[in-house]
Amino acid sequence: MTQGYILPPNVPASRVVDFDIYNPPELEKGVHEAWLTLHRANDANLLWTFRNGGHWIVNKGTLVPEFYVNYESFSSNANVPRGRSNAIPASMDPPEVLPYRKVINSLLSPKVIKAMEDNIRARTIALTEQLARRDGCEFVADFALKLPLELFMEWAALPLADMHWLRRYAEEMMRPTTDEEPIAKQEALASYLDPFLNERRARPGDDLLSQLVCSLVDGRPMTHDEARRIASQFIVAGLDTVAAMLSFIFLHLGRDQRLQSRLRHSPEEIPGAVEEFLRRFPLVSRPREVTTMFEFDGVTLAVGDIIIIPTALHSLDDSIFPDAQKIDLDRTQQVSATFGFGPHRCPGSTLARTELRIVLEEWLKRFPEFEIADESQVEFRAGIVAAMARLPLRWAARPAN
Amino acid sequence: MPTIVIRDAAGAVHRIDASNGSNLMVEARAHSVAGIIGECGGCLNCGSCHIHVDPEWIDRLPPASDDEWSLIEGLLECSAESRLACQLELDDAMDGLSCTVPGPA
Numbered sequence: 001m002t003q004g005y006i007l008p009p010n011v012p013a014s015r016v017v018d019f020d021i022y023n024p025p026e027l028e029k030g031v032h033e034a035w036l037t038l039h040r041a042n043d044a045n046l047l048w049t050f051r052n053g054g055h056w057i058v059n060k061g062t063l064v065p066e067f068y069v070n071y072e073s074f075s076s077n078a079n080v081p082r083g084r085s086n087a088i089p090a091s092m093d094p095p096e097v098l099p100y101r102k103v104i105n106s107l108l109s110p111k112v113i114k115a116m117e118d119n120i121r122a123r124t125i126a127l128t129e130q131l132a133r134r135d136g137c138e139f140v141a142d143f144a145l146k147l148p149l150e151l152f153m154e155w156a157a158l159p160l161a162d163m164h165w166l167r168r169y170a171e172e173m174m175r176p177t178t179d180e181e182p183i184a185k186q187e188a189l190a191s192y193l194d195p196f197l198n199e200r201r202a203r204p205g206d207d208l209l210s211q212l213v214c215s216l217v218d219g220r221p222m223t224h225d226e227a228r229r230i231a232s233q234f235i236v237a238g239l240d241t242v243a244a245m246l247s248f249i250f251l252h253l254g255r256d257q258r259l260q261s262r263l264r265h266s267p268e269e270i271p272g273a274v275e276e277f278l279r280r281f282p283l284v285s286r287p288r289e290v291t292t293m294f295e296f297d298g299v300t301l302a303v304g305d306i307i308i309i310p311t312a313l314h315s316l317d318d319s320i321f322p323d324a325q326k327i328d329l330d331r332t333q334q335v336s337a338t339f340g341f342g343p344h345r346c347p348g349s350t351l352a353r354t355e356l357r358i359v360l361e362e363w364l365k366r367f368p369e370f371e372i373a374d375e376s377q378v379e380f381r382a383g384i385v386a387a388m389a390r391l392p393l394r395w396a397a398r399p400a401n
Numbered sequence: 402m403p404t405i406v407i408r409d410a411a412g413a414v415h416r417i418d419a420s421n422g423s424n425l426m427v428e429a430r431a432h433s434v435a436g437i438i439g440e441c442g443g444c445l446n447c448g449s450c451h452i453h454v455d456p457e458w459i460d461r462l463p464p465a466s467d468d469e470w471s472l473i474e475g476l477l478e479c480s481a482e483s484r485l486a487c488q489l490e491l492d493d494a495m496d497g498l499s500c501t502v503p504g505p506a
Contacts, residue, residue, distance in 0.1 A: 094444075098468070102468060102471055105472060106472075109448075109475020110448070110475060110476055111474075111475050111476065111477060112475065332433075335439065341440075342444060343441075343446065344446075345440060345441040345442075345447055
């Protein structure tokens with residue numbers, strides 16, 4: 001055990017593991033694999049890791065929904081390592097969060113996303129056409145990050161030149177490399193947004209930020225402070241997750257030529273495949289903070305304890321999804337944990353599904369069979385939201401004409 | 402114990418003997434009604450349990466709250482007969498309720 005670490009009195013030594021959520025053992029084999037390895041090596045439903053200040057880990061897939069749903073015992077105002085944030089809505093609990101979710105849900109509703117589809121498709125085609133002239137790419141930087149970022153920047157009417165700067169902020173929030181408080185990182189992002197929000201309030205357009213600053217919360221106008229906290233969350237949550245999901249999907253397809261060929265020849269199967277990919281590659285392991293003493297699985301969760309709830313263990317639980325590691329397009333769909341459960345269920349799910357579907361449709365139309373160019377260069381990132389850092393793909397170049 | 406009739410997104414008709422006090426989303430999921438997903442678990446965060454209630458029934462149900470209606474308005478197939486199944490708490494007065502899951506989006 002690490003020197004100087006004192007186990008809290010409510011943590012039995014038998015529950016202690018060495019698991020850094022930001023750098024788990026054998027991360028090079030994959031993020032989902034790292035969670036599974038932890039799960040298979042430990043029978044208990046609740047584990048305690050002394051990394052990152054010490055926190056619990058839910059180690060059983062079937063328990064994941066109830067820990068996300070039970071906001072009365074487990075507050076969303078939690079971070080690993082410990083630290084406050086003031087994000088709206090992610091750090092708020094019901095009932096406080098409800099009027100904000102109402103605003104956000106309406107900004108991201110299926111009707112709104114449907115109206116954006118043609119634009120999403122046009123941008124996707126433009127990016128894929130550029131890449132299809134080559135014979136390979138680093139998929140994460142060359143495509144997976146670019147598309148959702150470009151779409152978001154355009155929707156929010158923010159300068160495209162700021163795109164990569166913003167992404168680094170999102171990265172730092174999800175997978176921190178410094179000990180700075182989350183609230184300080186959020187503040188930097190919010191300060192960037194201040195002039196844009198002021199400008200949109202004065203002269204609203206039809207962009208996302210204008211709609212946000214002009215919306216009503218419980219019947220009254222949204223304040224500047226609320227708008228900057230919500231807009232910061234859009235950036236943190238919207239720039240990172242679709243990119244990560246695309247990367248995991250293309251890693252899988254690059255390794256599975258039969259599935260590639262099946263989807264290329266039967267594009268009508270793509271929407272179902274998107275659901276199965278979403279199930280198979282969940283990204284999120286959110287923290288919760290215990291607010292009332294809770295007896296569970298033979299241990300006492302003390303007020304102030306932090307719990308990490310890995311959605312990966314729900315999706316990869318064979319008792320929920322038989323042969324869970326297998327991509328099976330004929331699976332009878334069940335609700336997966338990928339978009340979460342309860343009051344914080346992802347409000348961007350329709351946008352995510354739409355982007356993923358369109359990318360698969362347009363990419364498979366234009367590209368020949370592709371594969372991983374160099375497995376040793378594939379690199380994963382672990383944290384509150386899992387991601388990939390590098391994914392080199394290659395394919396046969398189009399004959400010059 | 403009310404009996405509810407649901408025509409699902411795949412065209413199948415389900416007759417569900419539901420429990421009083423349960424809600425229609427939970428009952429429909431328990432009977433694998435295609436198109437009723439209930440992703441958020443019933444806390445008005447997703448709209449994935451959208452149904453169209455038969456016109457003769459719509460006024461016999463407790464009206465939708467503002468929060469429910471605000472979510473319904475953003476759905477692709479919203480109509481005057483739209484409801485979210487998770488918001489319909491079942492009781493004997495709903496015996497015979499008949500509804501349809503809107504077609505695939």
